[in-house]
Amino acid sequence: MKPFLHLKAPYRTATREPAAFDAAFPDLSFYGSFCLIVFLASLKARRGLYGDRDWARSSIDTLRALERVGVAFEITGVEHLKAARSPFVIIGNHMSVMETSILPGIVSPVRPVTFVVKSSLLEYPFFHHVLRSRDPIAVTRTHARRDLKTVLAEGTARLEQGISVIVFPQTTRTRRFDPSQFNSIGVKLAQRAGVPVIPLALMTDAWGNGKHLKDFGRIDPSKKARFSFGEPLWAGGRGSDAHQAVIRFIGGRLEKWRAENAKA
Template structure:
């Protein structure tokens, strides 16, 4: 039983029975995951957002309740991330996740550096990455005060930055980010000032590369196309779901920082830009 589950979702042994009751596993083949198109309900076809959001809110409330009383583990986080991914698939979204062989090469923590399109990344990356390494995020301070979800995010011990004071943010990431990495926790960094459906290398900061260099850990480039989850008009995180737009995630080869890291920073930007162009 354990071997069968492990083949379908390469996760740590201590996660196996946590994932067992979900019944749907990420069927990773040749280091790649592709959604299997399934029949969706009539309501999901005509109003996917209307069906999805009440279910998402239920997952978040249950997670927050555990986190608030201090019983929300990394296993729980990954499991809830899997639930969100499955809910998105049931709403009609199709996922393609590639480059997982590069995560298999890790023998310790790393810095994941990627572009940032929507809140979807924050919700689905845990189930993709946690099977390979413990992980947390560099996030905006405001996310730690977000209604309900704040308890979940705080439980992950993220590095919180202002996004308004680059000097202060750099100092904090270099201090707290290195601390996380030295304790075996990988760090996800989105070096853009805000979410964007386009990628501008000139607006792509080098804070992630500097962190990896300071901590002497590898970088994993990460290209993300999650614009199937639109930004909302009134509440940014609650936008329209567009099942006709495929969701794409790709992980690049691990990179070791040399010198000031300018070459590696350019390699990460080139990887993201090339993938987004390919997917376009």
Template sequence: MIIYKGARYAKKGAYTANRWIQSSLDIVSALESVGGRCHFYNLDVVKKLQSPSVFIGNHMSILETFILPCLIRPYQKVTFVVKESLMSYPVFGHVMRDRHPIVVGRSNPREDLKKVLREGAQRLGDGISIVVFPQTTRSVEFNPRQFNTLGIKLARRSQVPVVPIALKTDAWSMGKWVKDIGKIKPDKTTHICFGDPLQIQGSGKNTHRQVVAFIQSRLEAWRVSDMESGSA
């Protein structure tokens, strides 16, 4: 119902920033209404940003695409790098297109890189932050070898900070028929944590390692705490 409402506004050209934020908050409320728990950390990082930034996070489920707007958009204009297939989804596609994302096909990594660097620089120059999930596909398990440097390259070229995001969002599972949309698992706690902004130095390799280490450390800490609380 929440997505349908957003799509109706988007088709009319009336899906404002405030409505996007409210839709995102409604998703959080809906998850909590069925017993889900959501924990958000270090929101002051976003509040204190002095410039548009590149947010780089692991990609666990479609849930982060719905929740991040209410955490970022009140303080920063923002859009996403998304795969092309999302744009053709019934209902949800209208919402995504209205956000003017950077769309990549994922069949030609070189062309995707060129497009993200070109359009990303334009968005950042217009004061719009960008969320990048530099994995080949969504996964509950975080594999650093599948975590590319796309976001680092964009931030380096545009000379803006990188903000790491660690995401545990497996409360919304992957679907059997439609991969992006599966069952809600309210017994799994949702965690989203922002890391301190990082300035790119040199080639950006060290910054990439810092982003990876931050995500790994947070995911491991949540794995342990959720096992102890019975919500792993």
């Protein structure tokens, strides 16, 4: 497999017109490809044969499927991942299922990685085999104190094993970034483990959230998918400075992107 990050960085989707069917039926085209990707990954995961390279391949295949229907990607700041000399905690906002599908293809070729996820996802049809194989950190999203203990204990264990951790501190996926709903659990984990924080700003609403099946919303090729990693931060003291720096980075990127979208 040719790792995604061996392509030119920063990464921007080459301009091209999608095929007629893909342009006319982006939802049907993409979800047909995506379900096949997940199904094949699940078969391997059930047999215990689904490793980091497979995860990255599935992720890249998903990115390509989105590009085929016209979704353009812009991915910047990857050099901060590549320059890190230790595992890290990535802290990002959470808009859609796109980030959990695409991030493994960006991060995994650089360093082993896992997610903090909602425990109910470990029972999700088909996908749960893949997710369980990645040894995620499962939280309830309803018991904050219990979730903090789980993340600190299990997250520190993963980081000590050389596995980086991706955290979305918002309680749910949303296009609106509200700093008051953005908790400091990721910063606390980085402090406990003695590793840096890497902020991550995301604009992934090209993959919408569905009304009945949240993971299967509309695909909107008119919206660009953007991923931006910031410079590593070390959380000193009580971690409030690092937490605010992450919030400023994400808020600043989102404001900049929305201004660019308004001009387009």
